[in-house]
Amino acid sequence: xxxxxxxxxxxxxxxxxxxxxxxxxxxxxxxxxxxxxxxxxxxxxxxxxxxxxxxxxxxxxxxxxxxxxxxxxxxxxxxxxxxxxxxxxxxxxxxxxxxxxxxxxxxxxxxxxxxxxxxxxxxxxxxxxxxxxxxxxxxxxxxxxxxxxxxxxxxxxxxxxxxxxxxxxxxxxxxxxxxxxxxxxxxxxxxxxxxxxxxxxxxxxxxxxxxxxxxxxxxxxxxxxxxxxxxxxxxxxxxxxxxxxxxxxxxxxxxxxxxxxxxxxxxxxxxxxxxxxxxxxxxxxxxxxxxxxxxxxxxxxxxxxxxxxxxxxxxxxxxxxxxxxxxxxxxxxxxxxxxxxxxx
Ligand code: NAD
Ligand code: MG
Numbered sequence: 001x002x003x004x005x006x007x008x009x010x011x012x013x014x015x016x017x018x019x020x021x022x023x024x025x026x027x028x029x030x031x032x033x034x035x036x037x038x039x040x041x042x043x044x045x046x047x048x049x050x051x052x053x054x055x056x057x058x059x060x061x062x063x064x065x066x067x068x069x070x071x072x073x074x075x076x077x078x079x080x081x082x083x084x085x086x087x088x089x090x091x092x093x094x095x096x097x098x099x100x101x102x103x104x105x106x107x108x109x110x111x112x113x114x115x116x117x118x119x120x121x122x123x124x125x126x127x128x129x130x131x132x133x134x135x136x137x138x139x140x141x142x143x144x145x146x147x148x149x150x151x152x153x154x155x156x157x158x159x160x161x162x163x164x165x166x167x168x169x170x171x172x173x174x175x176x177x178x179x180x181x182x183x184x185x186x187x188x189x190x191x192x193x194x195x196x197x198x199x200x201x202x203x204x205x206x207x208x209x210x211x212x213x214x215x216x217x218x219x220x221x222x223x224x225x226x227x228x229x230x231x232x233x234x235x236x237x238x239x240x241x242x243x244x245x246x247x248x249x250x251x252x253x254x255x256x257x258x259x260x261x262x263x264x265x266x267x268x269x270x271x272x273x274x275x276x277x278x279x280x281x282x283x284x285x286x287x288x289x290x291x292x293x294x295x296x297x298x299x300x301x302x303x304x305x306x307x308x309x310x311x312x313x314x315x316x317x318x319x320x321x322x323x324x325x326x327x328x329x330x331x332x333x334x335x336x337x338x339x340x341x342x343x344x
Contacts (some may be wrong), residue, residue, distance in 0.1 A: 032139030049279035065243035072098035130159035151178030
């Protein structure tokens with residue numbers, strides 16, 4: 001174990017896998033994370049099954065991959081460790097219907113994101129252990145890295161710990177999922193949940209899409225062709241993000257022209273001002289005090305009317321219309337879609 005920036009980081013050599021190899025593990029769901037964890041654990045020698053909704057068509061795919069597929073009730077009756085890799089919005093319903101009635105003392109309930117536990121959507125009995133193993137990457141990467149003998153860095157956290165070995169179980173799980181080659185960082189439910197929500201709201205999804213749209217609209221409203229606004233404000237973002245991803249902000253600045261660098265350092269701070277940062281702090285407070293969670297849980301209870309309406313409003317924003325046309329002209333983009341057209 002080493003300390004990086006005051007966080008505990010575990011690697012393969014620090015972790016004994018027997019706490020997971022001696023247990024029966026069930027993965028709930030076979031989506032992005034579910035399929036990756038199930039296959040990685042199986043290939044690491046774990047006794048693992050996959051649980052799906054009654055009558056799910058995915059069962060065939062699970063069986064083809066050499067895994068057994070069972071119902072949620074059977075899963076909870078059979079397993080020692082239940083890893084919940086269902087969408088966060090269905091955690092409570094599945095927990096109330098299938099997990100709670102079958103839950104056993106000393107069981108381990110795992111998650112890849114802490115929302116439902118941290119905001120008390122799910123309150124397991126005190127004699128049940130809870131943990132997080134959260135890979136910091138999408139499921140397909142968790143799987144493809146494992147296949148090459150590497151892994152995706154992951155967070156682990158322990159919530160309830162009546163058995164006293166929940167950290168060992170979660171580390172063993174993360175190692176069998178491939179994360180020990182890259183590094184496993186120990187955190188808490190609070191920190192995992194709140195930073196994840198803040199990142200997606202302020203920077204990754206919320207901040208980025210608002211910035212792209214505002215830049216595009218500014219050029220178009222000033223009379224520039226939407227096609228050119230699309231290239232400058234959306235298309236080229238990938239190049240910049242790739243540079244930042246591989247080498248930080250400094251590699252990006254190394255690669256761009258001096259004119260771009262000067263524009264970056266003198267104009268960027270005029271956009272993201274102390275006012276913007278004050279709003280970021282408010283967004284963070286709403287995450288910390290549970291206001292966001294309450295609003296989102298309520299929105300789900302009503303069938304997501306506001307979410308649907310706001311997504312609908314953006315679907316035919318000019319940047320999307322012109323984007324669909326321009327991407328159709330770029331063969332390498334057409335051939336490398338991350339989301340297939342029948343999924344959309
Ligand atoms: P997903 O949407 O890809 O898959 C969820 C699976 O759950 C589906 O494939 C299906 O098998 C099942 N399912 C869907 N709706 C259901 C319902 N109503 N009832 C029963 N089963 C249902 O989910 P995901 O993105 O893999 O997310 C799973 C968990 O992992 C979440 O807690 C998420 O926050 C977390 N996580 C995801 C990522 C990621 O990159 N996708 C990264 C880290 C953590
Ligand atoms: Mg997130």
